[in-house]
Amino acid sequence: MAGTLPPILLVGCGKMGGAMLEGWLERGVEQVVVVEPYPAAAAGFEGRVTLCTDATQIPEKFRPAAIVLATKPQQAEAALPGFARHAAAGALVVSIMAGKTVAGMTALLGGHAQIVRAMPNTPAAVRQGFTCAYPGPGVTEAQVALCDALLSAIGEVAWLEQEALIDPVTAVSGGGPAYVFLLAEVLEQAAIEQGLPPELARRMARRTVAGSGALLAASEEDAAQLRRNVTSPKGTTERALAVLMASDAWPKLMSEAIAAATARSRELAQ
Ligand SMILES: NC(=O)C1=CN([C@@H]2O[C@H](COP(=O)(O)OP(=O)(O)OC[C@H]3O[C@@H](n4cnc5c(N)ncnc54)[C@H](O)[C@@H]3O)[C@@H](O)[C@H]2O)C=CC1
Numbered sequence: 001m002a003g004t005l006p007p008i009l010l011v012g013c014g015k016m017g018g019a020m021l022e023g024w025l026e027r028g029v030e031q032v033v034v035v036e037p038y039p040a041a042a043a044g045f046e047g048r049v050t051l052c053t054d055a056t057q058i059p060e061k062f063r064p065a066a067i068v069l070a071t072k073p074q075q076a077e078a079a080l081p082g083f084a085r086h087a088a089a090g091a092l093v094v095s096i097m098a099g100k101t102v103a104g105m106t107a108l109l110g111g112h113a114q115i116v117r118a119m120p121n122t123p124a125a126v127r128q129g130f131t132c133a134y135p136g137p138g139v140t141e142a143q144v145a146l147c148d149a150l151l152s153a154i155g156e157v158a159w160l161e162q163e164a165l166i167d168p169v170t171a172v173s174g175g176g177p178a179y180v181f182l183l184a185e186v187l188e189q190a191a192i193e194q195g196l197p198p199e200l201a202r203r204m205a206r207r208t209v210a211g212s213g214a215l216l217a218a219s220e221e222d223a224a225q226l227r228r229n230v231t232s233p234k235g236t237t238e239r240a241l242a243v244l245m246a247s248d249a250w251p252k253l254m255s256e257a258i259a260a261a262t263a264r265s266r267e268l269a270q
């Protein structure tokens with residue numbers, strides 16, 4: 001869907017809501033009404049959107065094409081019923097909340113809603129996000145196209161055919177940036193332990209992670225080949241990888257970590 005985005009109601013203007021909003025404003029959007037109880041969270045958007053602190057302040061005549069739910073899952077029960085009338089009027093509901101199922105949200109929205117579940121990630125803040133989305137029952141092709149336009153304003157989009165896959169997606173790409181930032185943190189710490197000055201260690205770790213990400217993004221080669229390209233036979237990297245790739249090390253730990261996060265995503269449905 002090219003061109004200006006239609007009117008959107010954004011519920012929750014925190015880290016993810018704010019990142020999406022910047023993407024829509026950059027792309028061009030007819031009107032955005034934001035419901036955010038803490039005005040400080042929406043600082044910087046004054047004058048560019050209509051700010052409300054709760055659903056009762058939404059202008060009576062506002063007819064959003066989409067309602068984007070970007071509160072925490074724990075806030076869903078209190079927040080969603082306030083938007084039942086907009087959902088009943090035919091607005092597409094797009095939820096980025098971890099765990100919350102289409103069935104659970106439909107109930108909170110009064111029993112009738114066309115809902116897409118989407119799972120973006122924080123690189124959305126620099127339009128480098130990756131989002132997987134699942135269209136629930138009754139979502140039309142035009143609504144899928146609208147949702148694709150909303151999500152592609154913050155990066156790349158992939159569509160899922162099964163709702164259950166949102167749980168592992170949440171674990172892998174939703175939370176994935178945290179694991180990469182942890183890598184930058186521990187690399188910096190290890191550099192300091194080997195005697196490098198802290199400021200240089202920090203710069204080195206950040207640029208190494210960011211530069212490797214840029215190379216991965218630009219390259220046609222598999223991550224495994226890019227890794228092998230660094231690893232000279234009998235060289236230094238080979239020694240480090242022998243530690244990191246040991247049977248009880250990174251590959252096993254990452255499997256356990258992703259399984260734990262996937263299980264937590266399923267729990268959040270309750
Ligand atoms: N942070 C991340 O990396 C990702 C988060 N998500 C999902 O996005 C959602 C938002 O996460 P964040 O942006 O990190 O959280 P956040 O805490 O930064 O933002 C949530 C916002 O919702 C507002 N809020 C609370 N109650 C509300 C209500 N009744 N009505 C309207 N707004 C209300 C809060 O004041 C806050 O500004 C969560 O459901 C999370 O599962 C999805 C993908 C990645």
Ligand SMILES: O=C(O)[C@@H]1CCC=N1
Binds near residue numbers: 170
């Ligand atoms: O940690 C969380 O629950 C959310 C979902 C994916 C990233 N942050």
